[in-house]
Amino acid sequence: MSALDTAPSSTNGGPVERRLNARQATLRFLGRYGTLLVFASLLLFNVVFTPNFVAWNTLTLNLTQVATVVIVAMGMTLVIATGGIDLSVGSVMAIAGALAPLIFLDRIVPIPSHTLGVALALTLPLLAAALCGWFNGFLITRYRIQPIVATLVLFIAGRGIAQTFTNSELQTFNEPSFQFIGKGFVWGVPVQVILMALVVLATHYLVRRTALGRQILAVGGNEKAARLSGIDAAGVKRLIYVISGVLAGIAGMVVVAINNASDAARVGTLMELDAIAAVAVGGTLLSGGRANVLGTVLGAFVLQLVRTTLLANGVPDAAALVVKAALIIAAVWLQSRAERI
Structure with missing residues (x-):
């Protein structure tokens, strides 16, 4: 056996490959557990x-502040899973509100x-929101309009519609x-937090346990292949x-309901960015x-904690x-790197 046969290779099991494997393992780990x-x-x-961070009042305050973001972000997660985007969610909030x-x-x-x-006030706005969707x-x-362009229509016009309803x-x-949905409590838990939990559980079940969930991922992964397999991609x-x-x-x-007032110019402002950020960081x-x-x-919750931490320390x-922007950049970078491995 020659010396060449016994020498360690720098490209096959040697130091270079070990460093590369360690780097890939680190990226995979951060991609999976970085947000956690x-x-x-x-x-x-x-x-x-x-x-007083662990006090019940502080906990409920943080939960109520993040509840609406999570509710909207659940819908955004499904939209992005299909390969789309929804810039209109803030304006739709204004219309319903x-x-x-x-x-x-x-x-x-x-x-x-x-x-x-009151019954109509709890149902007709949701029908209007469904129509917007x-x-x-x-x-x-x-x-065949690109989602970012199609939803930009209601992003612009939707808030104008809401302001027209209220004469600005x-x-x-x-x-x-009516205000119970924003200010009520059930066994000491804010109703909006309960709504958030129900929406999260329903969305998780939809994605993990239903045929529609599998169709969503199929359409987002390869729409042409999904159509050829018999999935109604447009319907999904x-x-x-x-x-x-x-x-x-x-x-x-x-x-x-929380604010005792509807301000069409402010309800849902920048919510689309918060929802997209939560999806990206997640x-x-x-x-x-x-x-x-x-x-x-x-x-x-990470984005909410960032804000809480900075405010608590006088920032x-x-x-x-x-x-928040830095977290989004880091999350997208990790995603892109992990996909190349």
Whole structure:
């Protein structure tokens, strides 16, 4: 046996390959657990250094602040899993939030009974939100318009529609039956947090346990192959945009219930960016074909904890936007690197 046969190879089991394998393993680990590590680090830091962080009032405050983001982000996760994007969710929130008080305040049509008015205020805005979602899906599937362009239509026009409904005026109200969804408690837990948990569980079940969930991932992974396998790709996309619209509508109603008022110019502002950020940080591929529901929840909580941590340490709230952008860049970079391995 020659010396060449016994010498260690730098490309086959040698130091270079071991370093490469270690680097790939690190990237895979960070891609899978990076968000969890950031969350755990932020949580530990706040438990140790932030006064009253573990108090029940602080916990419920953080949960209520992140609840609407998570609700909207669940719909965004499904949309992105199909290879799309939904920039209209903030405007859809404004539409639903504007319609709800106008209905039970009898400012659209006279309602024969108060109970019927509240019931309609809880349902008609969701139907309007579903219609907005269907409109997005229709533009995308019928006319082959890119999702970012198609949803940009309602991103711009939707808020104008909401402001038209309200004449650009603040709509104040006091209706406990309606405000329960934003201010109520069940066994000490805020109702909006319960809504968030139900939406997360339903979305997780849809993705993991249903045929529709498998179809969503198939369409996002390879739409042409999905169609050839018999999946109604257009129908799946339209349905997912409807779901995204309904979830945005729920979030919009919760926001106006919390605030005792509907401000069409402000409800849902920048929510589309918060939802996309939560999805990206949570590990769902922005190119489609994957839906990490629990990762999205974790991503939303990481972004909330970043803001809480900075505020607790005297850092201006604007700095949270910079940190949020950095987290998105890091998450997307890790995704792209992990995909190449």
